Amino acid sequence: MLKIEGLKKIYHMGDVIVPALNNVFLEVEEGEMLCIMGKSGSGKSTLLHMLGLIDSPSKGKIFFKDQDVSKLSESRRSKIRLSQMGFVFQEYALLPELTAVENVYLPAKMLGRWPSEYQDRAATLLESLGLLDRMHHRPRELSGGQQQRVAIARAMVNKPEVIFADEPTANLDSTSGKQVMDALRWLNEQFGTTIIFVSHDTEDKGYAKRIIYLYDGKLSEEEEG
Ligand SMILES: Nc1ncnc2c1ncn2[C@@H]1O[C@H](COP(=O)(O)OP(=O)(O)OP(=O)(O)O)[C@@H](O)[C@H]1O
Ligand SMILES: [Mg+2]
Numbered sequence: 001m002l003k004i005e006g007l008k009k010i011y012h013m014g015d016v017i018v019p020a021l022n023n024v025f026l027e028v029e030e031g032e033m034l035c036i037m038g039k040s041g042s043g044k045s046t047l048l049h050m051l052g053l054i055d056s057p058s059k060g061k062i063f064f065k066d067q068d069v070s071k072l073s074e075s076r077r078s079k080i081r082l083s084q085m086g087f088v089f090q091e092y093a094l095l096p097e098l099t100a101v102e103n104v105y106l107p108a109k110m111l112g113r114w115p116s117e118y119q120d121r122a123a124t125l126l127e128s129l130g131l132l133d134r135m136h137h138r139p140r141e142l143s144g145g146q147q148q149r150v151a152i153a154r155a156m157v158n159k160p161e162v163i164f165a166d167e168p169t170a171n172l173d174s175t176s177g178k179q180v181m182d183a184l185r186w187l188n189e190q191f192g193t194t195i196i197f198v199s200h201d202t203e204d205k206g207y208a209k210r211i212i213y214l215y216d217g218k219l220s221e222e223e224e225g
Contacts, residue, residue, distance in 0.1 A: 001161065001194060002028040002051055007060035009046050009217075020046040022217040024060070030161070033188045033195045035205055037223075038214030044198045045166055047214065051196060052085055052164040053077040065161075082107060086155025086193075088165040088184075092147040094139040094154075101126060101135045104153045111158060118157065125153040129183050145176025152183050156193070163187065165197040169204060181207045 009021040020043045028034055028051075036044050049055040050062060053069060062070040064080065072080075081087075094103045101122050108118035126135050129149040139147050148168055155163050165184060169177035185207050187193045197204070205211060213220045 001030045001065055002026075002196075003063040004050065004057075005061045005063075007050060007062070008058045009043070009050065009055075010058045020217055021050070021057075024217070024219045026051075026212070026219060028162075028194065028196065030194055031188070031192045033185065033207065033209045034197070035208035035211045036196065036198045036214065037200070037205070037211060042214040043217040044214055046217075047219075048164050048166050048196065048198055052087060053081055054087075083111060083158055084161050086158070086160040086163040088148070088151050088155050088163065088168045088197075090167040090170045092139070092144070092151045094147055094150060096139050099136045099138055100131060100142065100150045100153075103139070103150055104157055107154060108157045122153065122157055125156055126150070128186075129153055130179075143176065144172050145179055148172065148176070148180045149183055152180070152187070156187060156191075159191075160193065162194040162196065165195065167198050167200065169199065169201055174203065177201065177203070 004024060004026050007021055007024040011018040011020055024047065036047060038044050050057055057070055060070070061068055069077065069080065098106065104122035104125060105118040108121065123135060126132060129152060131146060131149055134142060134146055142150065169180050172180060181204055184195050184197065188195045199205070213223055215224060
């Protein structure tokens with residue numbers, strides 16, 4: 001469903017050139033639960049941003065469901081992101097003034113769905129993630145693990161085909177981290193949603209069906225000894 005070919009990403013910081021990804025090839029099948037591992041600065045977030053159409057490559061091609069999306073305009077990319085992709089970040093990124101359920105249905109509201117439809121779906125998702133009694137709480141009244149599960153429900157509200165999660169457990173204790181990973185696995189198994197997540201944590205590795213490693217912007221299917 002996702003394919004990248006000969007991908008390069010170079011950041012320019014004034015006169016300094018920072019190579020972040022170097023000639024990366026990757027194919028992700030529908031229904032995978034894929035973990036991207038690698039040291040800090042190896043290019044994991046950059047790769048996730050390329051796959052999730054958040055940023056454009058310097059060179060190379062990205063295909064989403066057989067469509068070349070590497071040169072689409074930002075407005076076309078954002079439409080695909082909103083309707084077919086979901087995102088979960090390390091810092092949860094919930095809007096503080098909205099309640100949990102309002103945060104969850106915001107992407108559906110932005111797509112112009114009916115309130116009755118998206119309110120029900122948001123509530124059902126929160127219930128499935130064990131948060132029914134926290135629906136009307138604001139983020140500051142929730143624990144980190146609860147906020148991250150709200151973020152997962154939000155990522156799911158538009159029935160995406162793929163969810164990208166960048167170190168979703170990095171700010172959590174191991175029990176909350178496990179609940180978050182269990183939630184992602186449940187989505188993968190229950191709905192067949194493709195999950196691509198970045199992690200440093202060796203415990204999270206156990207959730208992956210496949211693991212890939214980044215070393216200084218280069219991809220490997222094997223862990224360096
Ligand atoms: N916006 C940017 N401008 C300039 N350089 C950047 C930018 N974003 C990332 N980089 C550089 O690109 C390289 C890869 O960064 P990236 O954030 O993808 O690494 P990472 O593997 O996600 O690291 P971490 O585990 O610390 O999150 C690093 O050398 C980083 O400094
Ligand atoms: Mg990162």
